[in-house]
Amino acid sequence: MMSFYLTWILIIGFLLLCLVLGIWASRGKDENIDDFLVAGRKIKSLWGIATLSSTEMGLVTIVYFSQEAFENGFVALITGVIAALTMWLIGRTGFVVKKLREMEIRTVPEYFIFRYSNNIRVIAGVLTFLTGILNMGIFLQVEGRFLCIILGLPINSLAVVMGVLLVFVIIYTAIGGMYSVVVTDVFQFVLILIGIIITSFYAFGNAGGFSGMIASVNKNIGPMGFDVINAPKYGIIFIIWTTLYYLSGWSSWQPVVQRTLSMESVTSALKLFRLTSIFMFFRSGMPIMWGIAALAVLGPVENTQTALPVMLLQVIPSWMIGFIVIGFLAASMSTYSSYILSFSAILVQDIVGPLMKKDIKDSKRISYTRVGIIVIGLFIFFWGVYYNFTDTVFRIIALTGSLSYAGIISVLTGGIYWKKANTYGAYAAFILSAVPPIYSIFSPAINPVHAGLLSFVLAPIGMVIGSLLFSRKQLNISN
Secondary structure, eight states: OHHHHHHHHHHHHHHHHHHHHHHHHTTTOOOSHHHHHHGGGOBOHHHHHHHHHHHHSOHHHHHHHHHHHHHHGGGGHHHHHHHHHHHHHHHHHOTTHHHHHHTTOSSSTHHHHHHTOHHHHHHHHHHHHHHHHHHHHHHHHHHHHHHHHHTTOOGGGHHHHHHHHHHHHHHHHHHHHHHHHHHHHHHHHHHHHHHHHHHHHHHHHHTTHHHHHHHHHHHHTOGGGTOTTTSTTOHHHHHHHHHHHHHHHHHHOHHHHHHHHHBSSHHHHHHHHHHHHHHHHHHHHHHHHHHHHHHHHHOSOSOGGGHHHHHHHHHSOGGGHHHHHHHHHHHHHHHHHHHHHHHHHHIIIIIIHHHHTSOOOHHHHHHHHHHHHHHHHHHHHHHHHHOOOOSOHHHHHHHHHHHHHHHHHHHHHHHHHOTTOOHHHHHHHHHHHHHHHHHHHHOTTSOHHHHHHHHHHHHHHHHHHHHHHSOOOOOOOOO
């Protein structure tokens, strides 16, 4: 009974402290849109690393990587390797993000009005916005189920758990914008690291160590658990698709790029990517190892998505559960605050603003963004409650990501590195890249990996053919 009260005291205290920190971070800040969306471009390297790392280490990330490993074994580690290498490569070369930071824009779609047209900006904004809120609804459902299990709550409490999480995040994000997000992210990053250490200690110890985990994969999955080339759900096609997915995501996904746009200089923005790439491997690698530990402890289970919380309940002492939960809550809330702010910014800056066709004062933009934060919160709550998906969480999220990733990275790359790229090519890239993932979402029989890869093939083809067939003189910026 004492552990029950300790757990809830820790949870309530954590939620209230995040709220206080978020509100405190907004004090004395100028009410202009640059401060609200990109923290006045004043973030230094260490703060940037903490906020980007905690944003990308969401609870949903932990769940989907552990599920991938539980089902497929050690081959899942290839995703962590690819994620880290692609982020480091972007930081080393400055691919796309260097140009975006130099321009001092606030959102990724904002680039398109300088290089292409207002319509392209709106289309990019709509695609990114839809991708973001569809993904976030899945995040909320998965994370709410995880928390219900580890807290011993009935599954019909799912909506309440999701709602409480959102309310706290929405309040401090709407009040302080990026300043509140960064300060709470840094605090949450520390708690995430503590949670990783505690979870790893108990999970690996009860799984029989590394040798026990290897034996479990051998027994339950077989040689395919170690052979990334021949594993049924992996192979060369998966590696190519995942590489393109991460390369485009790190360089064009608004919640990630918004951190580079908030850094104090171009140099620090690129340094951010190079240093954070190290954590990106552990962001994938640790949950993957926990998933394999769950396989060793539990053996085969029917619902692989919930294997990790079920295992944790078995191996972690009851008095320690509260400390683990606040680590997972920190991971969850850091993702929501960043994502909600990012997509609300796109809604106002790249969809509503351009369609209104008149200049909007900063004070009104901030007010509209706050309204957008609330609207997005309501949408993802109901989407999370009512939408059901059939594939693994990682593959569904990656598939919906392909809805915008392939088209936007092709149009960005064409605009920055190819002088002949034009509006017609951008239209073609967006249209062709969106078809495979949309078809796959409504036709589950279609392999999401194949649909995602086809998107990345069709988008640049559309960009090149459209630009060459329909040449038109238009505004261009120096490359």
